[in-house]
Amino acid sequence: MSSTKIQVRGQPLPMVLTRNHRMINSVVCGVQNKRHHYVSNVLRTIDPPLGSVPTRTDDSQFLRGDGNGRFGRFGGKFVPETLISPLKYLEDEFNFVLSDHEFQEELTTALRDYVGRETPLYFAGRLTEHYKNISQTTGGGPEIYLKREDLSHCGSHKINNALAQAMIARRLGCSRVVAATGAGQHGVATAAACAKLSLECTVFMGSTDIEKQSSNVLSMKLLGAQVKSVEGTFKDASSEAIRNWVGNLETTYYLSGTVVGPHPSPLMVREFQSVIGKETRRQANQLWGGKPDVLVACIGSGSNALGLFHEFVGDEDVRLVGVEAAGLGLDSGKHSATLAVGDVGVYHGSMSYLLQDDQGQILEPHSVGVGLEYPGVGPEISFLKETGRAEFYTATDQEAIQACMLLSRLEGIIPALEASHALAFLDKLVPTLRDGTKVVVNCSGRGDKDLDILIQRGMPSSLR
């Protein structure tokens, strides 16, 4: 099953009557979009603000994209004609709510009272000690902090975005929401948000994923969502969900779970997840009067990573480290290490790195962390790689499982297998760091959903 790699020839569109917002003609282009040349050369400097909290430096504005869907050469809007208007509509609404006081207040209250924000920045004392003992350093060793997105309602960072977008769906007058989910976390978060906001919800999920994450499927149904099985995995469910949306544009809102897809999805999802990074900056300042030195996050498509990174992209002294899934090993052909071994192409509406063969056919990804099983990656992540702003590594299934067990035993926190990839990388990262380096790992979800997988894999004899 191939992707929707549709190239649309450039042609201006008729004026679409939208709200009172400014109306912009969007010109659909192929790979060469003139716009990005215009913005990417602009560097803006903003005076440091008053007050003790150091805010982000905007020296590298271009690293955040041009605000019109392009991140360097990545991103864009590779979609059929029918979707151009709805996407524009969505973009206009998104820009409106960004500065709408009422929306922001409602969202902040919901994030606080419904989701349980802000999530703690937790000093993992025993994990820090563990690495200190291994390296036998005389100093304190690096300090490891966990950003506890696992404590959010529904158990992962997915709800930050699902809630905000469900609110937009309601504003747009949609009665129905469709979404695609891999591990089920986005599906559950969407179902929960839709229940709260009285929206009908249909979630598409790959048949193999449904088997692996059955508890999430049951949760979605209990929350009132319809779960539709699609032959294959997340990428197939995604395609089906988009197809369903296209067929029901009048009433339906497509709630994307991650930073892929045509503009404005990557931008929107990143903005809604960026609360993670904003809180982290404030908390780091409270805890140690400075910024983190290294940020580590797992990368499936990149939503939790961008949520943490985005705030710090302009802070050159903050290292950004993403960890992909190497599955059974990069040579095995069974992995999801898109940035490590992928090539650039267009998939699901945007240009980015993806796992494709010589004929441009999408390769089937694999990871024990089901949420990382995506053959593509967000365009903004591809851009951060290309500019060298962020570094990307991989961790195998086995390493992730070990890391999951280690954190459970040392800190009493069972992380999701996805987040475990980020934790696994600490084994290689920490020995290279100086004493006192502050490492913040995005603990993007809790691992209750993965217990069945862990049971199947069996516990190694070294850990009881």
Place this chain on the structure above:
Amino acid sequence: MATTGTASTFRPSIPASSRLTHLRSPPSKVPNFTPPPPSRSRSFSVSCTIAKDPTFLMAEAEEKTKAAGSDPTLWKRPDSFGRFGKFGGKYVPETLMHALSELETAFYSLATDDDFQRELAGILKDYVGRESPLYFAERLTEHYRGENGQGPLIYLKREDLNHTGAHKINNAVAQALLAKRLGKKRIIAETGAGQHGVATATVCARFGLECIIYMGAQDMERQALNVFRMRLLGAEVRGVHSGTATLKDATSEAIRDWVTNVETTHYILGSVAGPHPYPMMVRDFHAVIGKETRRQAMEKWGGKPDVLVACVGGGSNAMGLFHEFVDDAEVRMIGVEAAGFGLDSGKHAATLTKGDVGVLHGAMSYLLQDDDGQIIEPHSISAGLDYPGVGPEHSFLKDMGRAEYYSVTDEEALEAFKRVSRLEGIIPALETSHALAHLEKLCPTLPDGARVVLNFSGRGDKDVQTAIKYLEV
């Protein structure tokens, strides 16, 4: 004199049972922790008094309570013997008396120890994720609005958002910290469905303590996932095959272990039951729930809650919410127990509604017992409410009329489970669903604008498999 349940392994002063012959003499070593000069009577005098003349004591207690009358501020909760009126107390073998009073002394001293309080507050904030929100449930409120547009306002205290998904961790964390202060390296606990076991295993991992969880063999089969979870967290799970191989037997086994290993071991009791000082300690460690609620209510509407609702199994989440407001006479308190298949079916766990007073696991309280004083096996679809006893303080609040207790069947709880999932997008634990189910009967009786705070004691992920079997989804 009230009847004494014979199922208890504790009898005042006479360890005649053959099961207790393995008891060693009381420890002669003084533990490392030296408490400040106690302002209360020493342990041995307390045990002597209880053994010598319990009738006199109880009559005195009842008199004092009568004198205090209906003014809750004058009630001793508990008194120096660990009694709430005639309930509570310390019905334990000699070997445990010292450990219990050591625990009590430690608890009182740590209550005023700034370092301890600061450390605990930090852990509750960064590890557990407090404070938990007080969430206005808009769609639930709408559901209970009458045709005239009037109805109460429903707020949910979100203990489900805590690390591990329930209120249990508040107590587990504090007790583990306390155990560390006491120099104990070994922790034991009992568990029914596994929630308290998981919470205990969690904190033991966090604090690097050895952890042994006693669980009924039957429960282990039914809750294989929780057993795996506990082992993943580094705990040892020991199956108990005696009796009916369920919670009450696991509790007895844990108590036996504690009696044997009292110098090195701390017993983390999961609820406000058991011998003094546990009901008081566990309540005080959960009281953060009520304290936060008071502050949040003031912030949100500049007043206090009108009604508090919570499910009652052993009673810990309810006491955690209620305790702060017991002295506020205008705040109504409602506890909801499990009526299982119905109060007349004989298969329920409605201790306060259908039980009689007796002694179980070290405390005098209401319990489900037959005419021979044997414990009746309780039933509820929710394992956490499946306890044949109840905390002594609840028995006291019921007798004093300060709190009201109702019950809800399995079916009603399942309906509420589904309803709240659909209306608010929050899947409640089946235990919590009992409290939520009671809103159906409660809300129509409340005045317009009455503010109801319901303790959303846990999330329902663990119950999804069970519920799906019964619900048509």
